[in-house]
Amino acid sequence: MAQQKKMPRPKAETPKGFRDYFGAEVDERKVMLDQIAGVYHRYGFDALESAAVETVEALGKFLPDVDRPNDGVFAWQDADDDKWMALRYDLTAPLARVFAQHRNDLPTPYRRYTMGPVWRNEKPGPGRFRQFYQCDADTVGCASMAADAEICALLADTLETVGIPRGDYLVRVNNRKVLNGVLEVMGLDEGAARDAVLRTIDKFDKVGERGVRELLGKGRLDASGAYIDGVGLTDAQAEPVLAFLTSKGADATATLANLRAAVGDSVIGADGVSELEQIADLLAAQGYGPDRIEIDPSVVRGLGYYTGPVFEAELTFEITDEKGRSRQFGSVAGGGRYDDLVKRFTGQAVPATGVSIGVDRLLAALRAKGRIGGKAQGPVVVTVMDRARMADYQAMVGELRAAGIRAEVYLGNPKNFGNQLKYADKRNSPVAVIAGSDEFDAGKIQIKDLVLGAKIAENATLEEWKERPSQFECARGDLVAKVREILEADDA
Incomplete structure (x- = not known):
């Protein structure tokens, strides 16, 4: 009789792109989640805990990775009804589904906050994991710029509450409509050329004005020495984009004037500038100055996702990376207006705006500054x-x-x-x-x-x-x- 083959022991290892959290790290996160929830609650947002699993259909094309909308999720086919299910990619798409499903029972505007893990089937890297925590606050059913201004104020207050002092952060605000107006002035309708320009604009924070100019033109050599083909625009064709990206002035008034010049006769562009002006006025009335929140045309987020104002919170202090180099910590939160998301379910336009804070990034920033960390006291x-x-x-x-x-x-x-x-x-x-x-x-x-x-x-x-x-x-x-x-x- 043949001897039965022994099953090999499973290897005790964390799956690639995931990690385990112990003691002090878990406690520090809980403290931060409670602090953030306290600010959100103080602003009048109600808690929502939605399912960690959504149908792939519900996530749809509004996944952040628009080039491969269903490839960035952990998905499987349900054995009972053959529907494809996925772990949630973010906390915004589930909100759209929840509001569409329960809209007759919810107040309008619906103001909700939620926090928890999200999962992304992406290539992991240093400090980049496939599971991480987000804390979102959103207002659904309000088209007023007061909702967007409130989100910016909430974001600034939240950062200060968790231990990022004034001067160590900046909430930057832009508007997707202004960019659309610039593209309209350029004569770029929907198509491959427009998409290529948008992808290039999205690289502005990494390659700067010169890099974008080269990528809009013939191309450029990247840091590794590889040549990247450009979009092929002439200098004259590229100029409106560069004018838009570099239109930040000494104050909000100067920036808005530069943006008006950049959008020319575009109606949608002018509408976007007007919305930014309203946000700036509303924030100023509440005492939020440019030391905390500023209009910055270089902010370009989620090009296929947002329909109006966009926000990004950036930590302005420097840290030392793993190679001993000094660098700015960078973005820890972002959001904006997404008026088309609920429409996918209802067929009716429902305005919405919100922000998402990356908790793991914020914790890493506080550790880098020595404001948290070390051993947690035991029993x-x-x-x-x-x-x-x-x-x-x-x-x-x-x-x-x-x-x-x-x-x-x-x-x-x-x-x-x-x-x-x-x-x-x-x-x-x-x-x-x-x-x-x-x-x-x-x-x-x-x-x-x-x-x-x-x-x-x-x-x-x-x-x-x-x-x-x-x-x-x-x-x-x-x-x-x-x-x-x-x-x-x-x-x-």
């Missing part, structure tokens, strides 16, 4: 000296927890006491509680200040040791008070 560990007294140890833990102090009993093998302290150290515990039979009989316990003990081991004078010993004895009834005293002293 107080009650060590076990006598297995027969486990009920007494559990009683101590119960008292600590009832007082709001995070605590646990050591549940490993208690034979080696040194291993218990090593465990507490690995858990980054601030305090260890020690009690054996002698202590219990005397109504006493030993309390070890692990934070102070670590400091003394590193660098402390004898005087400091005498003033505050890292381990002391106290009455059993003083457990909670003494532990709290140590925790407060360590936090001071």
